[in-house]
Amino acid sequence: MGDSVTVQAVLFDLDGTLVDTVLDLGGACNMLRARRGLPPLPIDDYRPVAGRGSAGLLHVAFGMVAEDPAFPALCTEFLDIYATCLADHPCPFPGIPALIDTLRERGVPWGIVTNKPHRFAAPLLVSVPLAATAAVVIDGDSTANAKPHPAPLLEAARRLGIPPQACVYVGDEERDIVAARAASMQAVAVRYGYTADPAACDGWGAHGVVDTPSALQNCLLTWLTTVATQ
Structure with missing residues (x-):
């Protein structure tokens, strides 16, 4: 400067x-995984993509890209979960x-x-x-x-x-x-x-x-x- x-x-x-905020962002992803019978991922797996929004987080959680036809519904479900836990940690x-x-x-x-x-x-x-x-x-x-x-x-x-x-x-x-x-x-x-x-x-x-x-x-x-x- x-x-x-x-x-x-x-x-x-x-x-x-x-x-x-990664504890709650990653936590919401892991709750989404649990609904599908999948084990939780380490929270630190989500940290490098937490700034990329839902697309980055869901790619880590499910290997899904935003262009996938199933992405919009999964994203909506993720955001609804996150809305319930965003103030936890x-x-x-x-x-x-x-x-x-x-x-x-x-x-x-x-x-x-x-x-x-x-x-x-x-x-x-x-x-x-x-x-x-x-x-x-x-x-x-x-x-x-x-x-x-x-x-x-x-x-x-x-x-x-x-x-x-x-x-x-x-x-x-x-x-x-x-x-x-x-x-x-x-x-x-x-x-x-x-x-x-x-x-x-x-x-x-x-x-x-x-x-x-x-x-x-x-x-x-x-x-x-x-x-x-x-």
Whole structure:
């Protein structure tokens, strides 16, 4: 990031960046397997694809691709199960609560921009106490286009009343970085999330790449300026 840029807000992707939700995503897949007489898979089998939505998760669970004629019905069943358990085990990644506390102490507004549909995002965020301090939440139903389109990020900046150029967006998938750059925001890629190939983050064009939430905090603190609490 250039030294002339003043960062006034920080926006985060949800799953795999701010909150670890793989226990419930994988758990829903395993419940679906159990209905078919199949044993559960290790939760870590789902972690590298958790950011790819139903298509990635069901491919691991059943070896099924989205083009399979049976996929839509299986996907609907999976989502219905997930809706019943999505608030069971979501947990901020270690170090994220401290990072959010630091942003709040400095008066820096923060927010969430996720492709997760409102049906799932809203109850999930209710179950994560730190989400109550977010200044803005944009979910998959807030704009006509989802990431990697820049529209959700631009809408977040608009609601905050802060120029996109003064925002940082943090995510664990390439689409997050593509969206941030298209929105003229500073982009930070994190390797600790659901990225299948952490080394690939270096090729996404992010302004920064970090391995841990503590490294993310150090990265952001070099860019942030204290602003008046909104």
